[in-house]
Amino acid sequence: MLAEPLTVSAPGKVILHGEHAVVHGKAALAVALNLRTFLRIRPSGNGNVFIRLPNIGASLNWEIVQLQTLLTAFSADLDESISPSTEQMDKLKEFTGIATGHPDTQSLATLAFLYLYLSISAKYGQVPGVEIVVWSELPTGAGLGSSAAYSVCLAAALLTACGAIGRPPEEGMSVARWPEEELDLINRWAFRGEQVIHGKPSGVDNSVGTWGGVLRFQSGKITSLKRVPTLRILLTNTKVSRSTKLLVAGVKDKILKFPAIMNPVLASIDAISQECESVLEALAVNPLQEHYSVLEELFDINQHHLNVIGVGHSSLDRVCRATAARGLHSKLTGAGGGGCAITLLRPDTDPLMVEAARRDLGACGFESWETNIGASGVCLHSLSSLKAEVLQAFNEI
Ligand SMILES: Nc1ncnc2c1ncn2[C@@H]1O[C@H](COP(=O)(O)OP(=O)(O)O)[C@@H](O)[C@H]1O
Numbered sequence: 001m002l003a004e005p006l007t008v009s010a011p012g013k014v015i016l017h018g019e020h021a022v023v024h025g026k027a028a029l030a031v032a033l034n035l036r037t038f039l040r041i042r043p044s045g046n047g048n049v050f051i052r053l054p055n056i057g058a059s060l061n062w063e064i065v066q067l068q069t070l071l072t073a074f075s076a077d078l079d080e081s082i083s084p085s086t087e088q089m090d091k092l093k094e095f096t097g098i099a100t101g102h103p104d105t106q107s108l109a110t111l112a113f114l115y116l117y118l119s120i121s122a123k124y125g126q127v128p129g130v131e132i133v134v135w136s137e138l139p140t141g142a143g144l145g146s147s148a149a150y151s152v153c154l155a156a157a158l159l160t161a162c163g164a165i166g167r168p169p170e171e172g173m174s175v176a177r178w179p180e181e182e183l184d185l186i187n188r189w190a191f192r193g194e195q196v197i198h199g200k201p202s203g204v205d206n207s208v209g210t211w212g213g214v215l216r217f218q219s220g221k222i223t224s225l226k227r228v229p230t231l232r233i234l235l236t237n238t239k240v241s242r243s244t245k246l247l248v249a250g251v252k253d254k255i256l257k258f259p260a261i262m263n264p265v266l267a268s269i270d271a272i273s274q275e276c277e278s279v280l281e282a283l284a285v286n287p288l289q290e291h292y293s294v295l296e297e298l299f300d301i302n303q304h305h306l307n308v309i310g311v312g313h314s315s316l317d318r319v320c321r322a323t324a325a326r327g328l329h330s331k332l333t334g335a336g337g338g339g340c341a342i343t344l345l346r347p348d349t350d351p352l353m354v355e356a357a358r359r360d361l362g363a364c365g366f367e368s369w370e371t372n373i374g375a376s377g378v379c380l381h382s383l384s385s386l387k388a389e390v391l392q393a394f395n396e397i
């Protein structure tokens with residue numbers, strides 16, 4: 001239960017291959033990113049529920065008695081495998097005054113929070129009056145899994161606050177993690193938060209946020225890849241905002257309209273994920289230049305497929321052209337339609353070439369940074385382990 005404040009964090013993610021195809025049962029390879037979302041929860045002391053979301057400029061406050069009027073609509077939903085229902089979403093939209101139609105950023109975050117707060121309270125016992133702050137290093141809506149990191153943090157904090165899972169011992173630890181069966185429960189609830197935000201998510205994003213590392217994800221089956229090399233990735237944010245929910249829906253419509261055309265493309269993306277996994281394993285054992293050449297070719301082929309299924313964007317084409325001019329290979333990551341792209345860097349890629357590419361990308365108005373991948377999944381932090389900028393965001397200093 002929540003006697004003391006609690007701070008959790010979860011990583012964003014990069015999908016190497018398989019975005020969108022993974023929604024339709026194909027394999028995806030995803031890696032946890034060393035950019036994290038942090039959530040601090042503490043008893044409110046006044047019976048209110050208060051959540052502050054500085055990344056999206058939202059602060060929301062309800063009296064617990066107001067929220068209890070909604071609990072009956074959620075008590076029937078006692079099986080974690082059941083998706084958020086239209087009736088529940090309509091009830092939440094009516095309660096919050098959120099208009100029907102496609103909710104905006106703040107509305108999606110509010111609905112996801114209230115859905116998890118009420119469903120978890122209904123199933124495991126009332127989450128007490130709490131104050132929550134969520135602050136992220138991840139750009140929101142850019143294809144790096146910010147919605148999943150948000151959902152994983154909410155699930156971990158609320159399940160711990162109501163006693164559905166334990167509070168990992170922090171004594172002397174800078175970070176601590178829950179046991180596997182409790183991480184699995186966090187992941188299943190985070191998936192439902194993603195369903196509120198994404199509509200029809202595959203579950204790959206919240207799985208990477210929960211488990212961390214490098215995963216193969218296919219139809220709910222999660223396989224942690226142990227023998228993978230350290231990959232150098234240049235991340236580029238085109239800063240073109242887009243909605244994952246609408247992009248995922250658009251691909252589904254195209255599949256329904258042109259099944260004979262689209263299904264072979266999805267099958268090819270599936271084969272790319274499988275081939276990439278084999279090459280990564282070979283690289284880990286005996287790194288050869290040829291292996292990187294194959295990875296670069298797979299990036300190019302997959303990027304073309306993503307354009308075919310309708311999730312490309314002119315800004316992403318500019319990233320591909322700018323990096324290709326420097327002999328580098330890129331593809332979009334996440335839902336596409338703008339957002340982020342990833343560029344593969346070989347271990348011996350000339351740093352001057354990378355800087356030149358970053359200058360060219362900057363001239364397009366894009367933000368780029370080299371990153372490491374394979375971060376840890378959701379964890380509990382001791383206050384002393386938090387970076388100053390996180391504490392600042394939590395107004396602790
Ligand atoms: N730090 C955050 N604070 C509040 N809401 C967030 C945060 N990060 C993500 N979200 C929610 O997730 C949504 C973005 O999800 P999505 O469109 O899937 O983009 P992404 O590619 O970042 O996952 C935002 O509109 C917002 O509702």
Ligand SMILES: C[C@@](O)(CCOP(=O)(O)O)CC(=O)O
Binds near residue numbers: 142203204
């Ligand atoms: C497009 C998709 O494959 C990944 C979405 O990633 P993001 O929300 O744009 O970070 C959707 C999904 O797998 O749920």
Ligand SMILES: [Mg+2]
Binds near residue numbers: 145146147148244
């Ligand atoms: Mg998302």
